Amino acid sequence: MALGFYDLPYLLNIPGEKLPKVKHYYDEPHPYFGQHIVVIGAANSAVDVALETWRKGAFVTMVIREDEIRQSVKYWSRPDIINRIADGSIKAYFLSELTRITPKSVEINTPDGLVKLKNDFVMAMTGYQPPFEFMTSAGIKFNDDPDRTPVYDENTMESNVKNLYLAGVLCGGLKTNKWFIENSRVHAEMIIRDIFKKINAG
Ligand SMILES: Cc1cc2nc3c(=O)[nH]c(=O)nc-3n(C[C@H](O)[C@H](O)[C@H](O)COP(=O)(O)OP(=O)(O)OC[C@H]3O[C@@H](n4cnc5c(N)ncnc54)[C@H](O)[C@@H]3O)c2cc1C
Known part of the structure; x- marks a missing residue:
């Protein structure tokens, strides 16, 4: 199972x-x-979308729950977006949340009250989550941690379900920045090695 998130x-x-x-x-x-x-x-994702669409001529407003652009944003993008917001090219509402979307407008709950804006598109770059329900239906169990990491053998990648292996970003549960391309390719090798070991053991 290498379903990503x-x-x-x-x-x-x-x-x-x-x-x-x-x-x-x-x-x-x-x-x-x-x-x-x-x-x-x-x-x-939000930062990339805001910068790219603004550079291609869109009128961009960011709506951000936190009080800043996340510290984990790529080091070459973060200063770019902060400066675009500071010079007013891209508008940003911090500590704010979208409350309603209509075909031609949006409503934003901001610290200064409700703001209504003209709107053509909403890009909800709110992140993604692993398919916990699907995994559970396959019998996979989860550790008792906030990230809901699945139970698997770190030496073989075999889950608690016999012969069902896990690979890739899925192995991190909600911690979706733990595994990525570079460091999870090794999962495939570990899995194949274990399968061969089982075959050779008869
Ligand atoms: C914009 C962007 C840039 C990125 N840049 C980098 C980077 O530079 N370096 C890096 O290391 N990582 C990067 N990543 C992260 C990287 O893409 C992921 O870590 C990686 O793709 C995870 O691989 P995976 O095989 O675990 O899952 P995925 O690549 O997500 O693959 C999962 C696959 O399973 C399929 N699937 C899901 N559910 C089912 C189902 N029920 N039945 C059948 N198929 C199903 C999905 O459709 C998908 O094809 C980036 C991600 C994004 C979004």
Whole structure:
């Protein structure tokens, strides 16, 4: 099982989220030229989307729950977005949350009260979560930790279910920045080695 965690976005759970203009996956910047877009989030995806769409001519507003752009944002992107916000090119509402989306507007709860903006697209870059339900249905158990890491043997990658192996970012549970491409390729080798060992053992 190497299912990653990009299939289940964290939802906003607000009115209007199901409108076709609300996107949990970013495609490319050109369709947003001249459009009023709201980007939700303050991590790498949100920052990339805000910068790219703004550079291709969109009117960009970021809505950010925290009081700053996340510290973990790539070191070459973070100063860029902070400066675009500081010079007013990209508008940002910190300590704020979207509360309602309509076909032509959005409402934002800000520390200074409710703000209503003209809006064409909402880019909800709110992150994703592993398919816990699917994993549970396969019999996989989870450790009693806040990240809900699945139970597996770190030497073989075999889960608590016999002959069911785990690989990739899924192994980190909610800690989705623990495993990535470079450090999880080794999982495949460990799994194949263990399968061969079982075959050779008869
Ligand atoms: C914009 C961006 C940039 C990134 N840059 C880097 C980088 O520079 N370096 C780096 O190391 N990492 C980077 N990452 C992270 C990297 O993409 C992931 O860590 C990596 O893809 C995880 O690999 P994986 O095989 O565990 O899962 P994934 O690559 O997510 O693959 C999971 C696959 O399983 C499929 N799947 C899910 N559920 C089911 C199901 N029920 N049935 C069948 N198939 C299913 C999915 O469709 C998908 O094809 C980046 C991620 C993003 C979004």
